[in-house]
Amino acid sequence: MTSETNNSTPGGRTSATARRACAVTLALLLAGGAALPAAVAADGGRHARQAQHPATSARGTLVSLEPVTVLDRAAVTRWLADKGMATTTVRQGVRAYRLTYRTLDAYGAPTTATGLFTLPAGGAHRLDVVSDTHGTMVDRTYAPSVGDDFGRIPSYLYASSTGKAVAAPDYLGLGRGPGTHPYMDTASSVTAAVDMLRAAREAGRRLDRPLTGDVYATGFSQGGQVATALGRALRDGAGHGLRLRALAPVSGPYDLSGQEIPALFDGRVNPVSGVVYTSYFLVAQNRLAPLYRDPAEAFRAPYADRVEALYDGAHTEEDIVTTLPGSVKELLTPAFYARMQHPTGALKAAIDANDHSCAWKPDVPVRLYAGEADTDVPIANARSCARQLGGAPVLNQGAVDHFGSFQSAAPKIAAWFRGL
DSSP states (O other), rough: OOOOOOOOSSSGGGGGHHHHHHHHHHHHHOOOOOOOOOOOOOOHHHHHHHHHHHOOTTTOOOOEEEEEEEHHHHHHHHHHHHHTOOTOOSSOOEEEEEEEEEETTTTTTTTEEEEEEEESSSSSSSSEEEEOOOOOOOGGGGTTTTTTSSHHHHHHHHHHHOOOEEEEOTTTTTTOSSSSOOOOOOOHHHHHHHHHHHHHHHHHHHTOOOOEEEEEEEEEHHHHHHHHHHHHHHTTTTSSSOEEEEEEEOOOOIIIIIIHHHHHHHSSHHHHHHHHHHHHHHHHHHHSSSSSSSSHHBBBBGGGGGGGHHHHSSSHHOOOOOOHHHSHHBBOHHHHHHHHHOHHHHHHHHHHHHHHTTSOOOOBBBBBEEEEOSSSTHHHHHHHHHHHHHHHEEEEESOOOOOHHHHHHHHHHHHHHHHH
């Protein structure tokens, strides 16, 4: 995908670029794409803040359990087909619920989050659970527990195809959770995912479908990176009775400094998607730890006056794509454009703190899925991750784009999880 430059204001965008904006918006809606560093303040600062809130026993406590939908097998098949997904593995209907549960925010303070808990309509009484972590979302209403749209594809597919329950966290600040979303903050996303699994166990007991504690972790794009980090956390005992059984992430930005960030500037990431990921990352991470003192330090006029308001959880991807320029070079000031290519200071610390989701050796089956033609998260990320994990296989889905890699991989993951 290439980009056409726009005029000095969003209103000067050519009709071709406007069509491109709509195409990228659709890709983001379908894919929940993710392409930028999971960044927060350096680890020491995060741990120091968490130490101020030692009473974490309430983490994962279920606050509310709300029915969302009931679909029989035929309805699941139709729903998935309408979203462009293969349905040959669908075996039964599903029942879905919105969970509200207690967790910690990005500073370690108590908060709440929401997520989608999906049960197969039949099958075993006691269920294993699939943890599905989603990709980039800017509008909180797209989150799995709220929007009856593409964010629910994995939940309905995996529950109906594997016979396992599915726990899909919305993350902080999305769905019905308070505040704004700390985009690509892997640490808080993992915390929300672990606590969603804990809340799901309580929900399963209340619904008389108890969970075994065996977890099959997957996720797409940003969620692929979260899934690998979640796997490591579960291996290290974070789940208190939750046991990682398999790991199958799809097209995650695992190697931030070595692959994903350089790809923003060498043409491997398409320009329009790069603008969304870059601006979202800088705005969200500046809220956690200062990367700039004034938006004008990072963003060119007129975007400096607009960009932060776009990431309030109420704007859509289309709002963002049609407001911001067509390339990262047009978006950033020359100084910050150079700094992104050669990070220093707080920016480098943020990247470094979140560049190790694959730096561990799993003792469970692992498969990495990626697409050769992905221009959001290049396949080199998966190959780098595989090396760090100790030689995990990379299953190349061929000449498919970002969402295409998920379309191809998800039914295969469902079949693999079912057979394990």
